[in-house]
Amino acid sequence: MSKGGTFPFPHPYRMSTFRPRATALLLPLVLAACGGDGDGPIAPGGTRLTPGEARVLAAAAGSQRLFTVNVPAGTGTLRVQLRDGTGDADLVIRHGTRPQTGLYDCVSEEPNTLEECIIDAPAAGTWYVLVVGHAAYRDVRLSALLGAESGATALQSGVPVTGLSGGAGAFRMFAIDVPAGASLEVTTTAASGDADLFVRQGTFPLLNQYDCASWGSGGSERCQRWATTAGTWYVRVEGFTPYAGLTLTATVTPAAAP
Numbered sequence: 343m344s345k346g347g348t349f350p351f352p353h354p355y356r357m358s359t360f361r362p363r364a365t366a367l368l369l370p371l372v373l374a375a376c377g378g379d380g381d382g383p384i385a386p387g388g389t390r391l392t393p394g395e396a397r398v399l400a401a402a403a404g405s406q407r408l409f410t411v412n413v414p415a416g417t418g419t420l421r422v423q424l425r426d427g428t429g430d431a432d433l434v435i436r437h438g439t440r441p442q443t444g445l446y447d448c449v450s451e452e453p454n455t456l457e458e459c460i461i462d463a464p465a466a467g468t469w470y471v472l473v474v475g476h477a478a479y480r481d482v483r484l485s486a487l488l489g490a491e492s493g494a495t496a497l498q499s500g501v502p503v504t505g506l507s508g509g510a511g512a513f514r515m516f517a518i519d520v521p522a523g524a525s526l527e528v529t530t531t532a533a534s535g536d537a538d539l540f541v542r543q544g545t546f547p548l549l550n551q552y553d554c555a556s557w558g559s560g561g562s563e564r565c566q567r568w569a570t571t572a573g574t575w576y577v578r579v580e581g582f583t584p585y586a587g588l589t590l591t592a593t594v595t596p597a598a599a600p
Contacts, residue, residue, distance in 0.1 A: 388440075388470060393488045399431070399473060400480035407473040408440065411486045415466035419489035421513075422471055423549070424450075424457040429479025433457035434472040437465050441472045452550045455482045460546055463492040487511065494546075494576055499594040506588040508537065508581040515546055516577040516590065520569040523597030528554075528577050532561020533587025539563035540578040547578045561585050 388408035391397065401407060413420055424433050433450040434441040447469075448459035461469075473484060494517035497503065508514065520526050520543075530539055538557040540547035547553070553575075556563035569575070579590060 391471060391484065391486050393486045396483040396485040398427075399482045399484055400427075401431075401473075401475045401478070403475050403477045405475035409471040409473070409484065411469050411471060413464050413466055413469055413488065417464055417466070417488050417490075418462075418492035419487075420459075420461040420464040420469060421487045421489065422448075422459045422469075423483075423485050423487070424455055424473065425483055425549075427455045427480055427482035429455060429482070430475070430477035431455050431457065431479040431482050432474045432476050433459060434474060435459050435461075436470050436472075437461075438467055438470075440470045450548075450550065451476070455479055456550050458548045458550055460548065462546070485511075489513070491515075497577065497590075497592045499592060502589050502591045504589045506532075506537075506579065506590060507584075507586040508579070509584045510581045513578055513580040516579070516592070517574050518577070518592045518594065520573065520575050520594050521596060522569055522572040525566060525568050525595045525597075526575055526592065527564070527566045527595070528590070528592045529565075530561060530563045530579065530591075531589050532585045535561055535585025535588075536582040537561050537563070537585040537588055538580045538582050539565055540580065541565045541567060541575060542578075543567075543569065543573055543575050546576050549580075552578075557582065561588055 388410040391409040391411045393411060399407060422433060422435050424431055430453060434446045435448050436446045447461060450457035450459055494515040497516050497518040499518065506514065528539060528541055530537060536559065539555065540552045541554045542552045554565035554567050556565050577592060
């Protein structure tokens with residue numbers, strides 16, 4: 343895919359504005375066994391999803407595919423993601439038992455096929471992943487990733503964090519407090535590879551939900567936003583390809599005195 347630019351909106355990986363909806367979840371989630379990946383019926387408990395491996399899916403509108411992923415104790419983050427392909431598939435996940443209407447730990451219902459849930463410090467055990475066909479879809483990649491670190495590393499204004507590295511698809515979260523009326527500028531430079539930048543106020547940025555994203559063709563990225571209210575801003579560094587020697591700097595500039 344092509345890359346390049348800084349985007350307060352829309353999302354760089356799918357040029358479409360955010361459109362929340364609840365249509366899929368207003369319908370009863372009938373979680374009976376169903377076909378999976380074109381290889382026949384799946385077990386009622388769902389198909390096992392191995393962390394770090396992608397499954398390529400295709401299904402009709404109204405379909406439901408159920409998967410499970412095992413999360414060991416002490417896992418820092420659980421990320422479940424849909425991306426690529428065509429059509430419109432939604433994502434619902436829940437710990438310990440299958441999602442039901444109104445009962446889930448995370449739901450992602452963007453248009454098309456870019457969906458993401460991140461659970462910080464997830465409970466150990468089985469997590470159930472439901473892929474719902476809001477419309478027909480094909481060639482959509484479903485994956486789960488277990489991260490070692492939970493929470494977000496605190497940033498100090500103007501103090502660089504150096505020596506960051508990571509693989510393709512791996513991410514790290516950072517946080518900085520910004521007073522009302524101040525501006526926040528976040529920049530990255532990398533010695534090698536390609537890492538992207540996502541910034542969001544109040545909660546972790548997702549690939550489909552953020553306040554600013556920058557995704558140039560290398561490791562040099564920049565986001566600038568203004569805080570209308572005081573709060574914590576979260577910064578996500580995501581490897582588009584493996585990267586190394588990255589420096590991250592967040593700078594808070596207070597509002598000018600009247």
